Amino acid sequence: MTSAMGPIRLLGNNATRIWGMSNAERCRRMAESAGRSGSRMAPGHILLFNLQYVFDPMLLRLALDEPGTLFSWGGTPIVGQVTTDGDPLAAPNIVDLSDGRKLYNRQLRKLEQPFVKELTPATRREIERRSYFGAYKGVTDLLTKYLWPELALWLTRLAASLGITPNMVTALGATLCVVATWFFAQGLYWTGMLAGFAFMVLDTVDGKLARCTITSSKWGNVADHGVDLIHPPFWWYFWGVGLSAWGLALPTQTFALVMAAIVAGYVLQRLIEGMFIKDFGMDIHVWGRFDSWFRLITARRNPNMVILFFALLTGRPDIGLIALAWWTVISLLVHALRLLQAYGVKRNGQPIVSWMEAA
DSSP: OEETTEEEEEESOOOOEETTEEHHHHHHHHHHHHHHTTOOOOTTEEEEEETTEEEOHHHHHHHHHSTTEEEEETTEEEEEEEESSSOGGGOSEEEEGGGOOOEEETTTTEEEOOOEEEOOTTTHHHHHHHHHHHTSOSSOOHIIIIISHHHHHHHHHHHHHHTOOHHHHHHHHHHHHHHHHHHHHTTOHHHHHHHHHHHHHHHHHHHHHHHHTTOOOHHHHHHHHHHHHHHHHHHHHHHHHHGGGGTOOOOHHHHHHHHHHHHHHHHHHHHHHHHHHHHHSSOGGGSSHHHHHHTTTSSSHHHHHHHHHHHHHTTOHHHHHHHHHHHHHHHHHHHHHHHHHHHHHHHTTOOOOOHHHHO
């Protein structure tokens, strides 16, 4: 087998399918995806995959970063970039993962032991479950992390079995996002919440489906993140518009101040996160343990929806919007302070390193 990066050597055969495809197809997709991302093999090297095993895609990325690297399990080669004619177990850098070591996944912002598991009919569902949770970001909001992983897993499996693509899920989610906005503007908050939460779950499903089936695409990623980035201020604005249907419309000046705080706070917080990535090469939420904890509740869409949900339970969606504005300002100040602290650490000549890498 060959890929865009060059020859691939497959060890063994395996008829057991995972996420609706053969393990050979899964390995081919991983290689093609790495090639599209700019990874290349060193001259005289090939990619080696053992079809008896399923492994965390992170291992392939690490093997491509360093020619001569082979990941093994108890002395059995699993995946690596090795010389064309040599014995894989003679590779200069063999990493045996059976010792339980943990590796830092920069892409998903978490420190974990990469999963490696023999693929059989008896282990398939367990492997799908582990690969699904392996695709979860370690640092995210409390709803995504704790509330709906099981529901999203069921939907991801269903979509994979039906041949539904991540872009189809993204399109459905975007439609629900617009529908929720309209309901909010009419003051139909509970119906809007239902559409909004369905969109939020699908926003998890499309990314997990893309990672589990190795079908991520540039434009799918742009569409997914574009919708995520743009829609929150519209939700909060039309939530405020809908207050008139409840007889709870905010005075014009108060509404203007609330929206200024929400929109400016949202934009500035995103800019701070971008500056941190540009200047320190990592997400601000993985710097310290506090930052990772604060990401659970920081003023992003999902935690903000929790605020509005509890305000709606009390029959005061107006107070919920005001609380959302205050929480946005507080979150902005926390991020600004952490950015200034990082610059101070850098001026003192100390490295900015994620607590997960240092662990």
